[in-house]
Amino acid sequence: MIIDFHTHIFGGVYTEKTNPEDFLSMMDRNKIEKSLLLPLDGFFSDFQQDNDLVSDLVAQYPDRFAGLGTIDPRQGEKALREIDRCLDETNLIGFKFHSWLQAFGPLDAEFMRLAEEGNRRKALFFFHDGTPPYSEPFQLAEIAKRFPDLTVVLGHAGLPDLWRESLLAALKHDNIWLCFCGTPQWGMEEITKRMGGERIVWGSDYPAAKAQDVTERIKQIHYLPFSDSVKERILYSNAQQLFRQFDKPVKQ
Template sequence: MTLALDDLVAIDVHTHAEVSRDGHPSLSPELLAASAKYFGAHGHRQPTVDETAAYYRERRMAAVVFTVDAEHATGHPRIPNEEVAENCAEHPDVLIPFASVDPWKGRAGAREVRRLVERHGVRGFKFHPSLQGFAPNDPMAYPLYEAIEELGVPAVFHTGQTGIGAGVPGGGGIRLKYSDPMLVDDVAVDFPELRIVLAHPSFPWQDSALAVATHKPHVHIDLSGWSPKYFPPQLVRYADSLLQDKVLFGSDYPVITPDRWLADFEALDLKPAVRPKILKNNAARLLGLDTTDSERT
């Protein structure tokens, strides 16, 4: 069975693979605990990719799945991208594999990017500048962007504050300044064909994110990591007007569930024609999904 776009009610563009098949977590216990506390996800367990697939299948949704490779900054071994991609390939009706390559790997990382797309079917890449300890406009990362742009797949950048390290002394070494969306504006200038997603309402830089997304034609915004009832008013206004074709549903599952997100999304004052764009159509276009995808074997 393959992804049947017409049968889906939504595409969640932001979910996490938090544990490997052998039980290895994506972050250190200290950082995971801080994130769970920040999101109020008490008792939150880390689903496997197989469990994530079952969860989304039950809801007739597709989900983009990724981990974060931050080995250089944190010293914590990553969950292998190949494992995530292979696991997603076992559930092609609901899961879309993304990957994460530590930008500190430079040209070696760029080779990995190409291999992951060409041999493992990866459909995009996730960067978390604060966790990975780099400024998005640092030329050190440019070999990766060049490869991603050439391959024609999207790059997702965490923006704004993060629950990772929140409340830990020194924030667990996490520097918030690296997740200013204005740093990604330089990337959009230097790689004009790179499709970029600014992840999350970008507190405290929401207006900057809106400015970048309205100015640069290939920059999008995903709405993950926040319940819609807490969205800044200007984000809702832009999603309902100037950015209605560039805003994407994302939950940040498992710390925020799509059930909670969608329930609160219903209460937003949006034009009826905008809702399906945010929930599915914009993501389908960005990811290159169409009705022919549904028929591929």
């Protein structure tokens, strides 16, 4: 089986609304057991409303989905309260930040306040990375350095241009995880070799990536020149480890 650690839920404000049945059908065709849902509308509008949208879909299909919320760090105390609300009152297991789209510097004072609170809560922070100037791996490595109890996931492992930087960041900081999602084949091979298949997860980017692309991105992992056990860790058990760490009991 496979765990997809990088998918999206579209709320219908900026893109066509996600159809859960189509989503689950795609997962079944590709033998994907569970997907991590990342927000989108909340990057541009009411993040609390979008967080609740993600949470509601996870509640409908708790065995198939886990979810992350998002926060606008410029919202001050409201942003800080959202960390506690999501972690204490919803089924969301962490937070996705797209500092390039959200237009904030990851080392800005406003975001440092969120990272400090996330570190106190030993939270999972998932970042878009690989897009200068606000989403560079070395910037996110500085967050991992300052906040060692924060689990930092680089959602694209650097993309084609910055995968080397993402590798160096992960080698230096053991609270950094890399997600193979849009990472070039040669980059995935070198990262897997240097990291021994540890702290690496796989993601499709569906439905930002088309359904047919999901199958091809799974094949990319199978094409890597490593043992089946290493590929299994990337496609499944590493992500399962994170889910076990952060998942919450289903409320009856």
